Amino acid sequence: MCLAIPGKIIQITQQEKDNRLGKVNFAGVVKVVNLTYVPQADVGDYVTVHVGFALNVMDQHDAELVISHLNSVSEQNEAKLDKVRQRIQKRSGRS
Amino acid sequence: MIKYVSEFRNVQAVHKILKDLHGITKHSWSIMEICGGQTHALLRYGIDELLPKKITLLHGPGCPVCVTPLEKIDKAIYIARQSDVIFCSFGDMLRVPGSHLDLLSAKAEGADVRIVYSPMDALKIAGENPHRRVVFFAVGFETTVPAIAMTVHRAATLKMKNFYLLVSHVLVPPAIRALLAAPDNRVQGFLAAGHVCTVMGYEEYIAISKEFKIPIVVTGFEPYDLAMGIFMCVRQLENGTFKTENEYTRAVARQGNVLAQDLMHRVFKVVDRKWRGIGVIPQSGLDLNEHYAEFDAETAFNVHLEVQEPEECISGLVLQGVKKPFECSEFAKRCTPDHPLGATMVSTEGACAAYYRYKMIDGDKK
Amino acid sequence: MTQDILSFQCPIPLDEYPYVVMGHGGGGRLSHQLIEQMIAPALKNPYLDGHDGAVLGPVDGKIAYTTDSYVVNPLFFPGGDIGKLAVYGTVNDLAMCGALPRYLSLGFIIEEGFSMNTLWKILVSIGIAARETGVQVVTGDTKVVDKNKGDGIYINTSGIGVVPHNLRIAPDQVKTGDKIIISGDIGRHGMCIMSQREGLSFESDISSDCAPLAGVTAELVQNVNVHCMRDLTRGGLVSALLEIAGVSKTYMEITEEHVPVNSNVAGACEILGLDPMHVANEGRFIVFVPPVDAQRTVQILQQHDIAQHARIIGTVANGTPGSAVACNAFGGRRILSMFSGEQLPRIC
Numbered sequence: 001m002c003l004a005i006p007g008k009i010i011q012i013t014q015q016e017k018d019n020r021l022g023k024v025n026f027a028g029v030v031k032v033v034n035l036t037y038v039p040q041a042d043v044g045d046y047v048t049v050h051v052g053f054a055l056n057v058m059d060q061h062d063a064e065l066v067i068s069h070l071n072s073v074s075e076q077n078e079a080k081l082d083k084v085r086q087r088i089q090k091r092s093g094r095s
Numbered sequence: 096m097i098k099y100v101s102e103f104r105n106v107q108a109v110h111k112i113l114k115d116l117h118g119i120t121k122h123s124w125s126i127m128e129i130c131g132g133q134t135h136a137l138l139r140y141g142i143d144e145l146l147p148k149k150i151t152l153l154h155g156p157g158c159p160v161c162v163t164p165l166e167k168i169d170k171a172i173y174i175a176r177q178s179d180v181i182f183c184s185f186g187d188m189l190r191v192p193g194s195h196l197d198l199l200s201a202k203a204e205g206a207d208v209r210i211v212y213s214p215m216d217a218l219k220i221a222g223e224n225p226h227r228r229v230v231f232f233a234v235g236f237e238t239t240v241p242a243i244a245m246t247v248h249r250a251a252t253l254k255m256k257n258f259y260l261l262v263s264h265v266l267v268p269p270a271i272r273a274l275l276a277a278p279d280n281r282v283q284g285f286l287a288a289g290h291v292c293t294v295m296g297y298e299e300y301i302a303i304s305k306e307f308k309i310p311i312v313v314t315g316f317e318p319y320d321l322a323m324g325i326f327m328c329v330r331q332l333e334n335g336t337f338k339t340e341n342e343y344t345r346a347v348a349r350q351g352n353v354l355a356q357d358l359m360h361r362v363f364k365v366v367d368r369k370w371r372g373i374g375v376i377p378q379s380g381l382d383l384n385e386h387y388a389e390f391d392a393e394t395a396f397n398v399h400l401e402v403q404e405p406e407e408c409i410s411g412l413v414l415q416g417v418k419k420p421f422e423c424s425e426f427a428k429r430c431t432p433d434h435p436l437g438a439t440m441v442s443t444e445g446a447c448a449a450y451y452r453y454k455m456i457d458g459d460k461k
Numbered sequence: 462m463t464q465d466i467l468s469f470q471c472p473i474p475l476d477e478y479p480y481v482v483m484g485h486g487g488g489g490r491l492s493h494q495l496i497e498q499m500i501a502p503a504l505k506n507p508y509l510d511g512h513d514g515a516v517l518g519p520v521d522g523k524i525a526y527t528t529d530s531y532v533v534n535p536l537f538f539p540g541g542d543i544g545k546l547a548v549y550g551t552v553n554d555l556a557m558c559g560a561l562p563r564y565l566s567l568g569f570i571i572e573e574g575f576s577m578n579t580l581w582k583i584l585v586s587i588g589i590a591a592r593e594t595g596v597q598v599v600t601g602d603t604k605v606v607d608k609n610k611g612d613g614i615y616i617n618t619s620g621i622g623v624v625p626h627n628l629r630i631a632p633d634q635v636k637t638g639d640k641i642i643i644s645g646d647i648g649r650h651g652m653c654i655m656s657q658r659e660g661l662s663f664e665s666d667i668s669s670d671c672a673p674l675a676g677v678t679a680e681l682v683q684n685v686n687v688h689c690m691r692d693l694t695r696g697g698l699v700s701a702l703l704e705i706a707g708v709s710k711t712y713m714e715i716t717e718e719h720v721p722v723n724s725n726v727a728g729a730c731e732i733l734g735l736d737p738m739h740v741a742n743e744g745r746f747i748v749f750v751p752p753v754d755a756q757r758t759v760q761i762l763q764q765h766d767i768a769q770h771a772r773i774i775g776t777v778a779n780g781t782p783g784s785a786v787a788c789n790a791f792g793g794r795r796i797l798s799m800f801s802g803e804q805l806p807r808i809c
Contacts, residue, residue, distance in 0.1 A: 002235070002239065005097065008098070027097040027098070037355045038352075046098070046099060048293055050239065051185070051242045052212060052213025052214075055294055056293050059344065070105045071108075073108045
């Protein structure tokens with residue numbers, strides 16, 4: 001439920017307290033997003049957007065930490081991965 | 096490549112977590128992912144197939160399309176058919192059958208039904224069409240409510256006289272409580288819906304963990320998040336702990352978004368709500384409160400309906416995790432995504448529809 | 462003359478008739494003015510001689526024949542317009558039969574009040590697209606409907622092509638073991654149109670993939686053993702796969718990560734909750750060839766600008782006839798199923 005995806009604020013277009021708006025870039029696609037619930041968000045921040053509203057400012061530090069951990073795991077497991085893939089292929093071939 | 100999405104679809108890392116999960120799983124456990132979006136992702140990426148056999152995933156009621164009661168859909172169609180009405184809705188709701196037909200069919204008959212991406216778009220349409228009544232179908236869990244609250248608040252500020260909401264909002268924690276309190280409950284651990292917690296935080300879940308002695312893990316939607324959420328939940332089950340933990344730290348803070356919660360409380364009040372396939376769950380829905388009552392479409396259009404749901408569909412049991420879609424005698428026979436008998440086959444997110452799409456491969460039935 | 466056609470100056474004096482009126486479809490003086498001053502100059506060829514039908518031929522080979530109607534909103538979009546679509550779409554259908562496109566018919570249904578200048582732009586675009594693809598518009602018709610009884614303009618084109626070989630290129634030729642090759646990234650046209658829609662609009666660099674395919678298909682047919690080709694239009698890749706699986710009673714397995722998707726298209730699909738494999742295209746196609754010809758097919762495709770990102774995406778395998786499955790890197794396999802109607806943007 002609740003499709004929400006992160007995008008990067010590239011411009012604040014309206015600063016009213018009750019109606020703060022900005023342009024948010026999602027992998028090259030830009031939409032105007034309501035930023036009223038994230039008054040602290042600024043250009044360069046990533047926000048999680050659902051039905052045109054930013055619900056939070058993403059914790060980029062946290063995200064980067066997890067990502068670097070993920071990447072280190074995947075390097076260590078390159079060899080093991082081949083085995084997993086073979087298993088998957090075997091399994092998917094059985095139908 | 097979408098930043099902060101694609102990175103969490105790292106195949107090797109997911110397989111590593113799943114390998115660790117196999118290592119720690121000693122007993123049999125039933126875990127429910129509340130959210131339909133998570134059900135969808137688990138089956139789409141095939142993560143459910145890679146889990147230890149001892150872990151059973153139960154698919155929860157967290158699909159607003161599935162649980163919107165029949166009579167709300169019938170009301171939506173009644174309102175949409177009024178000649179001066181522009182009826183706006185998220186795309187999800189258009190194909191959901193009411194007692195007789197769906198909104199797309201009403202559109203084909205001449206009703207002015209429009210798909211919008213945001214409730215603010217509906218408000219804009221109201222501004223551009225001052226001589227028409229514009230009604231927005233406000234469905235969704237806590238994730239969607241702040242957007243609706245802001246839209247109503249804007250409508251009030253702008254003194255709009257031709258804008259209304261047909262409200263069918265539902266809340267997650269009361270549903271979890273109802274599931275856990277049921278005598279036939281099988282759920283031993285929960286994955287809580289990440290984006291609901293982005294808005295609401297997870298303090299309410301901490302209370303549920305304590306009260307029902309059950310582990311809850313706030314979980315995101317990408318393969319890494321799902322694998323990690325399940326791993327954290329099983330680790331607690333094996334260790335005999337029952338805390339609320341947060342896997343989705345990059346998007347969820349303990350307090351949630353306080354500004355959003357404030358406006359929700361200013362615009363809405365908590366009410367009993369009927370869930371399709373389940374029945375009434377006390378204090379599990381939101382309606383506009385007295386300050387914003389003038390925007391309530393049910394009052395403005397004076398539409399009151401009570402509809403009995405067909406009995407042949409077991410979607411209620413599926414939504415509560417008591418039955419799996421394959422256990423239904425009509426599954427993939429009389430009931431398909433093109434001709435759904437009940438809620439869980441309607442939405443692409445519903446457990447039955449997800450099983451139909453991902454599990455009907457010969458030899459993979461179980 | 463070419464100069465005249467390419468200029469965007471509408472030849473009907475706009476102060477006289479800035480908008481299409483009922484009389485332009487009535488068969489009288491205004492109809493003639495429309496044909497002589499607009500349609501004939503834009504499409505100039507010897508067949509448009511004022512006769513009701515065109516006498517063609519003789520042709521050397523079998524005849525391929527197809528028809529399609531074009532309805533699009535907006536009429537002009539990044540990468541194309543309804544005129545271009547109406548030519549390319551029909552030409553591509555002929556190309557998929559292994560035919561060389563030769564002749565088109567052109568039917569307009571225009572709403573009263575439609576801008577004459579816009580009509581001229583569409584005609585110019587049709588003229589350019591026809592020359593580019595080597596087809597001649599040899600017959601046509603124009604009807605005007607009452608204001609509010611149409612959506613600006615609808616176009617129908619039928620096409621005749623010549624099949625200069627004895628090969629049968631059709632779904633029933635697809636065989637177990639065939640490789641499935643795609644000509645490029647998917648979902649551009651559908652997301653380009655979606656980005657312009659009221660209520661959903663977003664800014665992006667996504668432009669339609671709308672392109673003529675007859676050149677590249679002719680080269681394929683000459684050089685490799687093509688079993689079947691299909692352009693990916695409405696319903697996208699999934700509909701094309703399932704339609705062919707249904708007719709050939711085969712089972713198809715594709716590897717999802719091998720299907721190219723441009724990152725803007727992927728982003729737009731994420732926002733709206735759509736699956737690029739279901740989104741419409743206007744210049745992409747899939748080819749079924751025996752495994753021995755697969756690499757050569759990819760090489761030929763990649764030499765053309767419109768197919769430079771071609772690659773193998775799957776195989777016709779042993780499995781439930783009439784079905785198709787997408788495998789992903791995690792080990793998940795999902796059944797591909799057509800949508801009952803249009804794919805709708807969703808929130809959950």
